[in-house]
Every structure is written in C-alpha cells, then in structure tokens.
Amino acid sequence: MKGARAKYIYEALLDPKRASIWTRSNNLKVSKKIGSSFEFFDKNVQGVLLGLTPYKTIRQTWKLRSWPKGHYSTVTIDLLETKEGVTSMPLEENIPSLLQYQKTLLYLLVELNPKWTLSPRSDREMSGS
Numbered sequence: 001m002k003g004a005r006a007k008y009i010y011e012a013l014l015d016p017k018r019a020s021i022w023t024r025s026n027n028l029k030v031s032k033k034i035g036s037s038f039e040f041f042d043k044n045v046q047g048v049l050l051g052l053t054p055y056k057t058i059r060q061t062w063k064l065r066s067w068p069k070g071h072y073s074t075v076t077i078d079l080l081e082t083k084e085g086v087t088s089m090p091l092e093e094n095i096p097s098l099l100q101y102q103k104t105l106l107y108l109l110v111e112l113n114p115k116w117t118l119s120p121r122s123d124r125e126m127s128g129s
Contacts, residue, residue: 004085004086005081005085005086006055006056006079006080006081006086007055009079009086010054010055010056010058010079013030013058013077014030014031014032014049014052014058015030015032016028016029016030016031019040023040023041025040025041025042027042028040032049032052033049034049034051034052035048035049036048036049037049038060043065045062045063045064045065046062046063047060047061047063047072047075048061048072050074055079055081056078056079057076057077057078058075058076058077058079059074059075059076059077060074060075061073061074061075062074062075062092071094072094073092073093073095074092074093074094075091075092075093076091076092078091
C-alpha cells in the first residue's frame with residue numbers, strides 16, 4: 001500500500017467510522033475489543049476479533065454467509081511498514097476446502113482499493129523460522 005501508514009490501515013479495518021468508508025456502508029459492526037464480533041457487507045462477512053498488536057497485527061475468525069454453519073477461517077493480517085508504505089502479509093487458515101475459491105474480506109479489500117497490494121507469506125514466515 002504505497003504511501004500508506006500501518007496506523008491508518010489498522011484504524012480503517014477496526015474503527016466503525018473509517019470502515020464505513022471503504023465498505024461504503026453504515027450497516028456494519030466492528031470494534032477493537034478482543035472477543036468482540038464484527039460484521040461487514042450486510043452480514044455477508046462475520047467473525048470475532050481474537051487478538052491485536054496495535055498498528056502491526058490483527059487476528060480474527062472470518063465466515064462468509066455462504067460457508068457451512070459454524071465454520072470459520074482464522075485470518076492474521078501483519079502490517080509491515082517500510083519507507084515506501086505498508087506491506088500487508090495475510091495468512092488465512094482453515095478455509096472450507098470446497099469454498100477456497102470464494103473471495104474473502106481480504107481480497108474484497110484489494111478489489112475495492114486497487115492501490116493496495118497483498119504479499120503472500122512464504123512457508124518460512126508462516127512457520128516462524
């Protein structure tokens with residue numbers, strides 16, 4: 001996200017007023033309180049906030065409305081700030097195998113904000129080596 005600051009992206013994802021701008025909707029629910037639920041896009045994306053490292057990491061469960069009842073993926077978004085801007089390194093785990101082709105919120109974000117880019121994690125980064 002060239003020219004972006006991690007703080008602004010973090011706030012855009014977790015502050016209701018800012019999230020309403022990129023979702024283009026006031027019909028959403030989001031909070032920075034660990035354990036709180038969130039809803040975007042008229043409840044088509046739902047989940048729970050699992051953990052935060054302010055301006056660096058967001059960890060959530062996500063569920064698309066079309067997924068099987070009770071099934072959530074786990075999403076970790078690492079925001080790495082450099083001189084050029086922020087690199088987002090998302091990791092999404094436990095997506096229902098038949099539904100992996102469906103777009104999640106992370107990819108919707110990129111489609112809605114073409115200046116944003118995603119950098120997939122390497123196996124080494126995912127294992128913590």
